Amino acid sequence: MIDLRSDTFTKPSPEMLEAMRHAQVGDDVFGEDSTVNLLESMTAKMFGMEAALFCPSGTMTNQIAIKCHTNPGEEIICDKMSHVYIYEGGGIAFNSGCQVKAIEGSRGKIKAEQIIENINPIDIHRPTTTLVSIENTANRGGGSCYDLEDLIEIKNACIKHQLPLHLDGARLWNAIVYKKHTPIQFGEIFDSISVCLSKGLGAPVGSLLLGKTTFIQKARRIRKVMGGGMRQAGYLAAAGIYAIENNIERLSDDHKHAKMVGIALQKKDFISNILPIETNMIIFEVSGKYTASSFADYLKGHQILCIPISANQIRMVTHLDVTGDMVDKILHCIDLA
Numbered sequence: 001m002i003d004l005r006s007d008t009f010t011k012p013s014p015e016m017l018e019a020m021r022h023a024q025v026g027d028d029v030f031g032e033d034s035t036v037n038l039l040e041s042m043t044a045k046m047f048g049m050e051a052a053l054f055c056p057s058g059t060m061t062n063q064i065a066i067k068c069h070t071n072p073g074e075e076i077i078c079d080k081m082s083h084v085y086i087y088e089g090g091g092i093a094f095n096s097g098c099q100v101k102a103i104e105g106s107r108g109k110i111k112a113e114q115i116i117e118n119i120n121p122i123d124i125h126r127p128t129t130t131l132v133s134i135e136n137t138a139n140r141g142g143g144s145c146y147d148l149e150d151l152i153e154i155k156n157a158c159i160k161h162q163l164p165l166h167l168d169g170a171r172l173w174n175a176i177v178y179k180k181h182t183p184i185q186f187g188e189i190f191d192s193i194s195v196c197l198s199k200g201l202g203a204p205v206g207s208l209l210l211g212k213t214t215f216i217q218k219a220r221r222i223r224k225v226m227g228g229g230m231r232q233a234g235y236l237a238a239a240g241i242y243a244i245e246n247n248i249e250r251l252s253d254d255h256k257h258a259k260m261v262g263i264a265l266q267k268k269d270f271i272s273n274i275l276p277i278e279t280n281m282i283i284f285e286v287s288g289k290y291t292a293s294s295f296a297d298y299l300k301g302h303q304i305l306c307i308p309i310s311a312n313q314i315r316m317v318t319h320l321d322v323t324g325d326m327v328d329k330i331l332h333c334i335d336l337a
């Protein structure tokens, strides 16, 4: 099977498993797992941030960040297609007792002016706006990436209005590789950053939350409350260290593969509105001889899996378990459709 459903379907390579098997471990709830400590310190350093916290998932790092930045009854500004808003099970309400001011961005990206317009005035009738959260790459934007100038404008707006700024960077390394940005540039802009090891980087489990030392101390307490304190987590952290050391630069191969698939799709008259392909995602509309589900069935008949994300839209994601030969096969099947 060629699995284009998500970059979460990657399995650890033999080399990654070997690194996991040799990990030094301890009880991380007691702060004694040296491999987790190393992963946290190396990632914080990479982004020029003070500290980091290893968590089981990106949902948990996002939700912990939101909890740390807010109090119940407050309001968070984000794009209406944000993962934190639409794909985390109502966690903002459940964990933090906050509500969302969801704004209409462009391919999942919002602008500084929109944020400023949506900050509530000081008025006892209105929830206090206390956080801005953005996503890079933007998942429902088809893996779109922010320009650095736009992020700096957002940062300046947040400083002016004294609002902390969180980044859901589940696929931040894809954006960094595509835009030729550096992690340090992101560390300078954001108060907190969540990055995932289990997406394009190919680790089986794990995300990191980055921020100031005092923020991460508070986050560590909330991680425990949420049941996310793990014991000999160094086996998982070792996979993360391996992923960071070996699987970042190669993300450009995934981006190249996604473009090739996009070009093949473009030639078909039953396919339209392919979102611009920047990183490892391809989102497109199907009409005419196929519906989204019948085109997905056609591909499945050729051992290619993808996900219909609405009645007429399909998403495909390239990743490190999709090889060049597999891409050739995908292109061939699209040609024959």
Ligand SMILES: *Cc1c(COP(=O)(O)O)cnc(C)c1O
Pocket: 056, 057, 058, 059, 060, 062, 083, 084, 135, 138, 139, 168, 170, 171, 196, 198, 199, 207
């Ligand atoms: C995958 C993802 C997350 C985190 O998901 P988990 O499955 O909880 O690790 C967060 N934000 C975005 C944009 C994602 O794609």
